[in-house]
Amino acid sequence: MTPFRVLGHDRNSAARRGLLTTAHAAIPTPVFMPVATHGFMRAVPIEMVIDTGAPVILGNTYHLHVRPGIDRIDALGGLHAFMAWPRAILTDSGGFQITSLADHRRVTDDGIVFKSHVDGSEHVFTPESVVEAQARMGVDIAMLLDECTPHPYTPGESLAGLERTLRWAERAACVPTREGQLRFCITQGGVDPALRSRAARELNAMPFDGNAIGGLGIGEGRERMYETLRTHVPELREDRPRYLMGVGPPGDLVEAVAAGVDMFDCVIPSRHGRNGVVYTDDGVLHVKVARLAERRDPIDPNCACPACRRHSLGYLNHLFKTRDSLMGTLLTLHNLHYFQRLMQRIRDAIDDGTFDALRARVVAAYPPKVPGIRPRPKD
């Protein structure tokens, strides 16, 4: 049985509805995956993350490897038991994070040698060890080790990163899969259409369950990202889910869905929440602004999150001023609810044939001129 089924297409774009079946959850797509890098959602009790309805959450192999360590997670019953998350888990391989976070990084054809940013100890990641680590953690979806060439890159660097990523994918394909675990490969090649085509062609032929698109949203600019998606996504197999890594704000989500992307993850709901920024249908709102201090209404009266069900904007403004972590908890929760509800509306709109109108409304509230949000590695 193939784990992914396409259930329908939008008439006016490449947007599609799908269902990805994993060991711990059936995931309706398009889907947004909250990021729990270290095995927890920053500032939010896991039961409240469950209440957002998210069917799948993200962990990071690099971070979990350096702390608490794969052995420890294994001893504590695997990643699901460790973080008390009952639904699906996708772990990123950590290639991107090592590139931007670890000290004394040395990438060779064999793999990556690096020092932990936590305690300076030396570690080696290979294409094989990374899928083995994810097998031991028992996650639903494992990501291959890739090399994400940092932006700005020369054509030569971009080519080298892609070729290494492809060779590593071939090696990972030789490692037996843990039963019930899916494996996604990652395309690289920057914004070069020829490199992206080659990535798609070669990876489409390898035995993986999904295609992730790496190396976008890292500084190349929104228009070039959209352009790349428009040409690159159609090259990826129709029968596999397409996952745009590390993206993004609502405007990017609808544009990428329109290009045929099925899966997303991004730290902005929690990072922005902890900084006092909430997402609404009219764009973002900073709860610190003085004019909100007297507002008795919630962020959004139609939102079912704990902040909107109980608290006024005036109260949230008070929490900002007192600088208690409770503000980050409540605003992260609002944002997580907002992103889940947005994806539900996107799925409904594709089903109903009204995706065009929703896309236009979201882009109007979150226009591309808003500076791109780049994933920072510490999350």
Added chain:
Amino acid sequence: MTPFRVLGHDRNSAARRGLLTTAHAAIPTPVFMPVATHGFMRAVPIEMVIDTGAPVILGNTYHLHVRPGIDRIDALGGLHAFMAWPRAILTDSGGFQITSLADHRRVTDDGIVFKSHVDGSEHVFTPESVVEAQARMGVDIAMLLDECTPHPYTPGESLAGLERTLRWAERAACVPTREGQLRFCITQGGVDPALRSRAARELNAMPFDGNAIGGLGIGEGRERMYETLRTHVPELREDRPRYLMGVGPPGDLVEAVAAGVDMFDCVIPSRHGRNGVVYTDDGVLHVKVARLAERRDPIDPNCACPACRRHSLGYLNHLFKTRDSLMGTLLTLHNLHYFQRLMQRIRDAIDDGTFDALRARVVAAYPPKVPGIRPRPKD
């Protein structure tokens, strides 16, 4: 109708069971009140505080006056609506906090002139203005303005603080009470039995609904606090609840209950929780200690808190190491549940005639030699 009824007495101590009826909750005593100084429980969503079962929570008039201000709370619907707490609220007057926190404090017979620690603005608290502020906030139980003489004190200072507190109580008694609001006076007099007796005698004759005991647990030492309670509590009217302010760890709670105290508040469940310390029947546990990193069991398998229902000690140890605020949230919640359950066990034990045995077990786990926990003003 008198708001407080004594329901029963312990045979072997002065401990008693009671019921305090307030506008928003019937409060079984002995009771422990969690502290939400600024109108929220630090690090914990209010619905999770509600889930601890606490019938009453504490706010602080000084803190709420300087930020967000009584006018703002009034405009946002009163303190219950502001903080979304449906049960009873007791607000401390803030006399203690001004003494230890505000700048340029000047106490006169008329009241206290001080500068806000938030923005340096000048304010005046009088015995009248403080009860009026609490009436405007609509709390269930208002505390009078008192002067808590900081420890160490001379006999003369202690006497002066008491006399001012008594004069202020007389003035507050002349301010009409908001309908449905109870008012508690506060005894002072340090550890001097004669001063305490005088405080009790004079305040017993004034028209208040409860007697708070101030000026203890501020550095005088555990034995002197216990001694003072043993002689002072019996002097307080039997038909009014007795509230020991700012106390304390479990050992102090059972000893003070044995002396006849009915109500308590303390910041230690949240302050210690945020620092990685949890309360158990065997004493406190520091989740950071290395030997806990591999433990699959929770803090306490019999605890119903979100941390114990879902998470291993190994996971909590991981949260400590990553220094995320989620650890403070979960450990505060455990401690709040622990203190509520301890009070329930104390009430049941008084009912069942087994309070002696419970008291001995708690004192063994929390012996008096543990250094006293002094309230710090910022909470």
